[in-house]
Structures are given as C-alpha cells and as structure tokens.
Amino acid sequence: MVKYILKRIGAMLLTLFLIMTLSFWIIRLMPMSIFENPATPPDIQKLLMAEMHLDKPLFVQYLYFIKGVVTEAEFGTSVQIRPGMDVFEILASRIPPTVLLNIMSLLISIPLGIVFGTIAALKRNKATDNIISFLIVICISVPSFVFASVLQYVFTFKIPIFPTLYDTQAATFAGTMHSLLLPIIALALGPMATIARYLRGELIETLSSEYLLLARTKGLTRTQATVRHAFRNSLVPIANTIIPLITGIMGGSLVIEKMFAVPGMGGLLIDSIMAGDHFLTVSLLIFYSTISLITILIVDISYGIIDPRIRVGGGK
Amino acid sequence: MMIDKNKGLPEEILNLPESSFEMVQTDEIKDEKFKTKPIGFFKDALLRLQHSKISIISFWIILSIIILALIVPNITGFTYTEQDLAKRNLPPKIPGLENIGIADGSRVLTNRKKDSLSDTNRYPEGSIIEIVREYESKGVAMVDVKVDAYALAGIEDDVYHWFGTDYLGRDLMTRLFKGVRISLIIAFFSVITNVIIGVIYGSICGYYGGKVDMFLTHFAEVLDGMPYIVITILFMILLGSGMLSIILALCITGWIGTARLIRAQFYRFKGREYVLAARTLGVPDVKLIFRHILPNCIGPLITRAMIAIPGAIFSESFLAYIGLGIKPPEPSIGILLSDGQSVLLQYPYQTLFPAILISVLMIAFNLFSNGLRDALDPTRRGEE
DSSP, X not given: OHXXXXXXXXXXXXXXXXXXXXXXXXXXXXXXXXXXXXXXXXHHHHHHHHHTXXXXXXXXXXXXXXXXXXXXXXXXXXXXXXXXXXXXXXXXXXXXXHHHHHHHHHHHHHXXXXXXXXXXXXXXXXXXXXXXXXXXXXXXXXXXXXXXXXXXXXXXXXXXXXXXXXXXXOOSHHHHHHHHHHHHHHHHHHHHHHHHXXXXXXXXXXXXXXXXXXXXXXXXXXXXXIIIXXXXXXHHHHHHHHHHHXXXXXXXXXHHHHHXXXXXXXXXXXXXXXXXXXXXXXXXXXXXXXXXXXXHHHHHHHHHHHOGGGOTTOOO | OOOOTTTTOOHHHHXXXXXXXXXXOOSOOOOOOOOXXXXXXXXXHHHHHHHOHHHHHHHHHHHHHHHHHHHHHHHSSSOTTOOOGGGTTOOOBOTTGGGGTSSBSEEEEEEEESGGGGOTTTSOTTOEEEEEEEEEETTEEEEEEXXXXXXXXXOOTTOOOTTOBOTTOOBHHHHHHHHHHHHHHHHHHHHHHHHHHHHHHHHHHHHHOHHHXXXXXXXXXXXXXXOHHHHHHHHHHHHOSSHHHHHHHHHHHHHHHHHHHHHHHHHHHTTSHHHHHHHHTTOOHHHIIIIIIGGGGHHXXXXXXXXXXXXXXXXXXXXXHTTXXXXXXXXXXXXXXXXXXXXXXXXXXXXXXXXXXXXXHHHHHHHHHHHHHHHHOGGGTXXX
C-alpha cells in the first residue's frame, strides 16, 4: 500500500512539473508589458527588469522560476492586479473561499446523489423513479452557470432571502455559508445528478443478481437486502465517477465565483488573464492544478483502500 | 494446382457430348422465399430507436433548433452586428403575444418623480401605460410607472425585437440563433476531430499492442492527468480567441476517452478467429484495422460522439464566461449568457432566452444520445 501511495505521489509530482513547465513557456511567450506607465525612466525600468530577471533569456528565466518555486516557494511578483505584491501572498488569501466552495459542493452532492439514486432504483419504473430520473437528466444537462443565474435571480431579487454577492465581511462561519449557499447549490446539482444516475444504474443491475435473491430467500426484507448487500457493491464503481466530478466542480467554480463575486481563485484567474498579469496567471494555474491533483490523489488512494483490485500498478 | 484432365481417362469418356448428361433432380426446391428484407445492424438500431418516444422528440427538437439557427438570422431583418444606441436594452416584443400582456415591450421604471411624467420630451405621447405605485419620498410625489420602452425610445410601432436588444441595441434573437449556429459548429467540428484522432490513436494502441501501446497509453495518461481546465485555458491563451482556437483547444484532451474506448474494443476483437483468418489470407494491417476490426466499434463510437456534443457546447460557454471565447462581435451562446449575466437583475430577459435555449439543447442531446446508446447496444438498455 505504501509503495502504491508513493508511486501515485511520484506520478503527481511529475504531472505538476510538466504543468509548471508548460504554463511557464506558453504564458511567458505571450507579449507582456510590466510597466503601465511608459513615463517610467528607462534606467529604473532596467533595474526593475534585472530585479525580476526579465532581462535574461527566457530559458534562464525558466531556471530561476523553477529554482524559486522549488527552493523557497517563490512565485514572483504581481505586476498588474496588485502591483508589487507577492503572488504567494495574494494566493494565500484567495485559496480558502475556493476550497470551501468546492469541498462543500462535493460534500453536499455525494450523500444527496446516493440518496436519490437509491430511491430511484428501489422504486424502479414507478412515478417516483420517473420524476427523479427526469430531474437527473435536467440537472446533468443544464450547465451550472445557468442554474447559478436562475438561483441568483429568484432567491436574491424576486424573493430576497440570500445576499446577491458573497459577503466578505461576515463575522461568523454561518454568515459566510449563508452567502455561499447559492453558489454551492449551483455547483452541487450537476455532480449530485451524475452520482444518482450512476448509482441507479449500478443498483438496478445488482438488485437483479442472484446473491440478492438469496438474501431475500433467507428472509431479509427488500430494504435490508439492499442496504446490507447491494449497496456496498454498487458504491465501488461510484468512487470512479468522483474524480471527473471534482474536475467538473473546479471548472464550474471558476465561473460561479465570478458571478457571485466570491474572492477566490476563479475570479482572480479570469482577471489576471484579462489584465495580462503573467506571473500571477502562471502561479494560479499551478495552484489550480495542485489542488485538483491533490484531491484526485486522495480519492485515488481511498479508492485503492476500498477496493484493492483497482490499485494502478500495484504489482502482483 | 492444375488438374491434369487427360490423365488415365479413356478417349471416349473425355469426348462425351453434353447431351448425354442428365439432371438427377429437376423439380424446384419448394422452400418459401423470405418475404421480408434482411435487417442489418443499423436498420435494427433504427427500429429500436423509433420505439423510444423520448429519443424521437429529442431528435425533432435538435433538428428544429438547427433549422432555426440556419434560418432565423437571415429573416429577422436585423444583422447580428447592427448597433443602434437608441435601442439599448429594449425588452422583448412579439407580435400576437403583445396583445395579451406578455412580451409587449413594456418595462416598469421605479423611483420616478411624478411631475416629470407630464414632460413629453422625456415621456413621448403614449409611452406611459399605467402607474403601478404612487408614494411620497422626502415630500416629493414619486411613482413606479409602467412604460412602453419602444415608444419611450422613439421607435416606430411596427418594429419588433422578439427577444429584446442588448446593451448596444443589437437584436437578441438574431444574435441568439447566430450564436447557436456558431456554438453548434464548434461542437460538431471539435467532436469530429476528437473522434478521428481518438480512432487513429486507439487503433494503433490496440492493434499493435506491446511497446507501442505502452508508450502511447502512458503519454495519454500523463496528458489526461493534467487538469482539463488548466490545459484548455493555456491553449486558449496560446492560440488566441477565435472559432478555430476553441475547436483546437477542445481537442487537446478530448480525444483521450475515444482512444481508450477504441483501444479496449481492439483488444477484444483482434484475437477473434475471423481476424486471424483475414490475416492468414494476407490482408494488410490498414485493411484489417479499418475494414475488419473498426466496424465493431461503430456503435459505442456514435454514442460517445453524441454524448460529447453537449459537453463541447458547455465547454464553449465556459470559455466565453471566462473571457476566452470567440472574438466579438461574433455571438455564441456562452457570450450571450455571460453578457446577460452582467445585467441579470436589471434585464433578466437577456439571460433568459440563451439560458432556455442552451438548457433545451443540452437536455435534448443528452436524451437523444441515451436513446441512441440503448438502440445501438441493447444489452445495456435501462442503465442510465
């Protein structure tokens, strides 16, 4: 198991390094101007450029960049969004809302998806199942930002029970959650439906299997048999769908954060791309990758614990 | 091998005339001929598809949206770039519906001074429909008033913007269907490119196996390990905005799923006897791949491509939202949604129509591809 985990971490670090390299080269090859004010005296410009190693060839800059990141977690300085501020500091303040939003959506969507999927499978081809299946199709198809628009319009404007935008001044955690609830719901609907859909399919297959018939024969009720026997076996394949869900949620949160003015990484990433703040963009992309890779790693490892057969390259 | 005809046979037997032979059995075989035509794979699938009402309805919805996208931008009388600042943010006005109070081009203006209503410069004759609410604020009589936004902007009575106009006075219906056209083109082309790359890559992996397979699969795995959003954003920055860039950016990682599917199918089929027979007869690799093994993958491939289309539409809108979409003034569903989003609370209709359209389109594509999967692969029917 330890060997397996180490192998996964190694693969993750390699991917991360590739992303670092790729983002650096792609973004830094774009034209960029770090001086808003053309009136800055040329010798000061030169000094500043030297300070940031911008006067050297790109490959040398790349080595400096890698060295900075690996040895001192030094990502450079923002030049447009918050001129002069250390990128790492900006990031540190932006990460918590993003992580909160993503994790909460995931935590809400998984149990709800399991509940709805189970109900639909147990009431197969009855009215309840049809209604749930219909809602599942809608939740899967309609993009999260459309949900977000609808929620924002209905629950902050027509029935004003939630704040329109994220409340940065909220004193309590409950206050923060109150203003974060709509974006969380908007993000959670799609993954919830995906889980429900998979679980319904899996459960229906399991419910018609012979060992379940045996369980019924020995006197268990339908619910008992489902919960004790069918449920566990169906949950294993579900774990597989969670990884794409995480990437989906992280992508969706980019847009949703912007819509609800959540001061997270999503809005910052969009702003930095627009403003051409390349140091910031590179580091944001790296952080984005890191967070999603770590989440995937956690799911992957826990999956290996749930079902030892799945371990990638786990040896013989 | 040639048969030596003359060997060991007497002369008179070799020279027998044809007339000396006689049929053993002359009467016809009385088996009844098949009255029906043989049903092939696709016909079978089509028959099954026709039984699924939901698929048929979805198919017609998709088809009508495509037809609307082709026709509507040409017949509205506006172009998608035509700006008129006098007509900014007009609400929807649809002939017929306007008489029953929906989409009649009216809007409620709040917090107006009551005195100003009589000013015909600001409120031209006939522009005020009714006063919704009267109240007093700091000693001034204030009103919320429902006005005909078209009359207020000084537009003739026979001008209709069915879905309203945007912040530059462009007709939203023209832009919406033009946008649907562009979004669909992006979706179709990116999916087709993905399928082609995936098929070739997967075939090579699956057919040759061994070291080639290991190398190629590892490469795909590394690419797949990178967060999809980050890669797409990077390539959009690299390629710049535009339709072609979006198609390419969606192809960077999009083909991996298809390649994996094809590879698995190849592993399943390449060991079959019929493939061995074809190989023994000297059929070249390319023909083996495309003529003998690949047709087995057609079913899952079509299903996969259909499922990928709504995904591509979603990705396009997503890119538009984060400002990496196509170049303005070209519209796409995503551009319209994100433009509408910024004025959601003031002019909700600007979000409403694109939102409804993208939702209907995505639901229809999802339902249709579900039906298609059930039809092409009946063993998996019922699995959602």
